Amino acid sequence: MSSLNLDDFSDLIERPDGGVRRDAEERRQRLSVPPGALGRLDELGEWLAAAQSSVPVKPIRHPRVVLFAGDHGVAGAGVSARPAGSAHTLVRAVLAGESPVSVLARGSDVPVRVVDVALDCDPDELPDDVVRHRVRRGSGRIDIEDALGAEEAERAFRAGMAVADEEADAGTDLVVLGDLSVGGTTAAATLIAALCGTDASVVTGRGGRPIDDLAWMRKCAAVRDALRRARPVLGDQLQLLQTVGGADLAAITGFLLQSAVRRTPVILDGVVSAACALVAQRVAFRAPDWWLAGQRSGEPAQAKALDRLAVDPLLDQGVTAGEGTGAMLALPLVRAAASLAAELPVAVAESVPDDPEGAAPDEE
Template sequence: MSRLNLDDFSDLIERPDSGTRRDAEERRQRLAVPPGVLGRLDELGEWLSAAQGAVPVRPVEQPRVVLFAGDHGVAELGVSGRPAGGAHELVRAVLDGASPVAALARRTGVPVRVVDAGLDCDPELLPADVVRHRVRRGSGRIDVEDALTPEEAEQAVRLGMAIADEEADSGTDLIVLGDLSVGGTTPASTLIAALCGTDASVVTGRGGAGIDDLAWMRKCAAIRDALRRARPVLGDQLELLAAVGGADLAATTGFLLQSAVRRMPVILDGVVSAACALVAQRAAFRAPDWWLAGHASGEPAQAKALDRMALDPLLDHGVTVGEGTGALLALPLVRAAAAFAADLPETRLPEENAPEAREPGEKLPEEHLPEQRPAED
């Protein structure tokens, strides 16, 4: 297997069709509802139309939630509100329909796919179709060691690419992307700090489960130490993912890049998917044109990453649970934008009321002349 070079994606990824977007914008000007009154939904409809290459836009009929799962060794330091090695419990809750994303997906009729990239549990605890892709059992403690070997990092990225191909080939027309991890916000924040050239304290948040001040200080220290290990390998995205990422983050990065290659739009969730998107953008600058930011998670690192990619969150409801929940909450907005763009009627000036064409200098007929009023005394 030849070594994967993420920079090659720069030549493979094209932007959504600009001509189609112009056609969608022109069609919007002809709709009976005045431009601007639908707010950002106009922009969403035009973006989706360009991504599909279709005017009018087609409805989003086969969306899917894809969640990459993994455990992170750095959680042993007490940087998470959940116990280290406990991500498999999050996976089980999703599979049993007992998590927020599962409940919402069930109500909206959106299927959920969970991919074990690096859970730290016995494979027998979960279904075979979930664990069969696992790259390794847990990722290394990034403050003192690499998260992955170079070979494992490449395997994880290729895993994400393969999952994207499977989804595109099956007819999935939009992805809601999320993660199921314990300790995952620490490597995610490290990646964002490294790529944005900022300090640990600027990107360190409380995580989806929430942590107290002491745990926040431990997390900040872990990110600081991991940054020392990340900066020497900033020139190679694959090495960066191996040093301070993790199997689930590397797989998510590969998934995002290949989804853009396959022209499959993606709604990002929280700080983990934002970090992977930032790595992917470093490899292929056109890739963010295929993504939407579903919501603001409250994590400072996510806000910094989205700002760097010029992605404006669709929602800001204070949802911090993760697991793709915030991104899935944004899906109805995207569907509504598609419905408005496709189903609202067009309106034109009736031909019988349109002024007749005339030669230059020709006088208007009397019925079209303005009424003459007598001059005032």
């Protein structure tokens, strides 16, 4: 029997400090720049102050990109533009500094961490620090079989928790979260459709590398069949991840929940992280208060999930690259909000001299 009790997260996760947020709002009213002039940056600064329990807010000094990697067996059904089992090529591009998120992170001096949870390749092909949390090689084909065994699902979930603890202990003050997967958007669409009670066609998008109409129809069919398998286990979130998720999605869910326990803010990327956030919300309803959505990816399932989470994306640039790229694009905006809230001076009230006592009005 599993020793992992997800109900514990509801007790462990608290919202960012509401009293501190009110103090931040009051301080904002006294800054030299008029209230409202900075738009949503004001809201971001106040959110960060509450997350940090600090007024004024502290600058973001130690952000980190964390990417969970895995292959999905459902990619073998022809639902992806990439070959099944090829997510390791995405990982190698990141490690070589040749992917969009690597370029952006390098320009902002932000370290990138890749966590292999279920890549379908020999672990000896990748660095030890990448593969040390691996649970299994690939995941099951969710339209006809479970993605994971029960013990594998728990191991993956705990791996995500362990990574969250490692980042918090290392002093990471903001996580840019993403995934490196092939077939992951199909699993994510299934989770979102199951948790939102919608049909496959409503949530099925075309992925980061757009698929043609025939592949989209195959993807819809895979989501439809996986949904039939998901509905009977909706009441158990770990079993749901075991049935139609995958090791990387289970790990991301564990990471999100443990990051909220450790009071580490997270910027979500695309549909995969949104799906995991939706699962995590079902586990602990206060957890979404610790997350931001980096950008609108255009995937219909992501829009559905973010609407259910009541999280409004920071950017809408039409970026579909995935792999943490959209979340990374939002990081400068969050950093700017922190810097403005921390460094803008408090306005000095203008003094109006009183009339001298007994002074008579000037005579004409």
